[in-house]
Amino acid sequence: MKYLVLCLGNIGPEYADTRHNIGFMVADYLAQKHEARFEINRYAFVTEIKHKGKTFVLVKPTTYMNLSGKAAAHYLTSLKLEKEQMLVVTDDLALPYGKLRLKGKGSAGGHNGLKSIQETLGTDEYARLRFGVDANFPKGRQVDYVLNPFSADEQIDLPLRIEKAAEAVLAFGTLGIERAMNVVNVK
Numbered sequence: 001m002k003y004l005v006l007c008l009g010n011i012g013p014e015y016a017d018t019r020h021n022i023g024f025m026v027a028d029y030l031a032q033k034h035e036a037r038f039e040i041n042r043y044a045f046v047t048e049i050k051h052k053g054k055t056f057v058l059v060k061p062t063t064y065m066n067l068s069g070k071a072a073a074h075y076l077t078s079l080k081l082e083k084e085q086m087l088v089v090t091d092d093l094a095l096p097y098g099k100l101r102l103k104g105k106g107s108a109g110g111h112n113g114l115k116s117i118q119e120t121l122g123t124d125e126y127a128r129l130r131f132g133v134d135a136n137f138p139k140g141r142q143v144d145y146v147l148n149p150f151s152a153d154e155q156i157d158l159p160l161r162i163e164k165a166a167e168a169v170l171a172f173g174t175l176g177i178e179r180a181m182n183v184v185n186v187k
Contacts, residue, residue, distance in 0.1 A: 002055040003173045004075050004086040005030075008113040010147075011062050019133040020065065020146040023089040026131070026165045027058045033166070042078075043071040054173040068113040069120025076121075087172045088117060088128040089165065091146060095132025097154055098161040100168055102129050102184040104177045127177050129168050129184070131161075 009015065009024030016024075031038060034049035038060065045060040057079060061071035068088075076086060090113055095101055105125040108114035118124050137145035150158055171180040 001053075001173070002057065002079060002081060002085065004057050004059060004072075004079060004081050005089060005169055006059050006061070006068065006072050006075070006086060006117075007089040008065060008068055008091070009060060010064050011060075015147065017149045018147050019091050019150060022091045022131045022133065022162075022165075024060050025162050026089050026129075026169065027060050029162050030056070030058055030166050030169065043074050046075075051170050052174045056169070056173055066112040066116055069116035069118070072117045072126075073120045083121060083123065083126045084177075086126050087169060088114065088126065089169065090114060090128060090130055091133045092130035093133060093135040093142065093146070095130060095134070097132055097134040097150075098157070098164075099132035100129065100165055100184050101132070102168055102172065102177070102181045103127065104181070127172060129165060129172070131165050 007023035007027035009021035015021050030049055031047050036047040036049050038045040038047045043061055043063050045062065047058050049056050049058065059071055059075050061068050063070050076083060090111060094109060104127050107124060108118055133146065168184040171183055
């Protein structure tokens with residue numbers, strides 16, 4: 001069985017360690033752990049890893065966040081996968097820092113990457129792993145907040161939280177969405 005793991009972020013060194021790029025960080029962790037290398041492909045950097053007999057195609061879109069739907073549609077089609085075989089990894093302002101929430105469907109919640117995917121696919125029924133980045137910013141400063149690096153305090157345990165998110169990605173493929181939700185969402 002094959003799964004598409006669409007890990008959201010923005011390309012470029014100026015975005016590398018920002019809250020909005022947590023999806024890229026999770027993809028990079030999984031690739032490094034499985035000794036896989038990303039290659040540039042259409043709309044994205046792409047690599048494959050294997051875990052417990054499952055193949056996970058890790059995709060980091062090069063389209064910028066607000067056009068992530070292009071990569072989602074392209075890779076679902078080219079890999080001949082159903083939307084039930086896709087997991088989107090993204091940041092979420094509505095969750096406390098580091099909190100993970102795995103869901104099988106849901107609204108975009110104001111997230112431009114999720115909006116693009118939903119508009120392109122014409123549905124909100126696809127799995128997403130949301131990584132809490134908190135909402136610790138003054139009114140009207142949301143963009144600055146998500147495009148800035150994690151705070152020094154947050155960076156202390158960020159590697160552990162990224163590892164937990166990576167484990168959640170693998171659980172999605174090995175356990176299925178329902179069982180994986182029961183494991184991931186209780187932590």
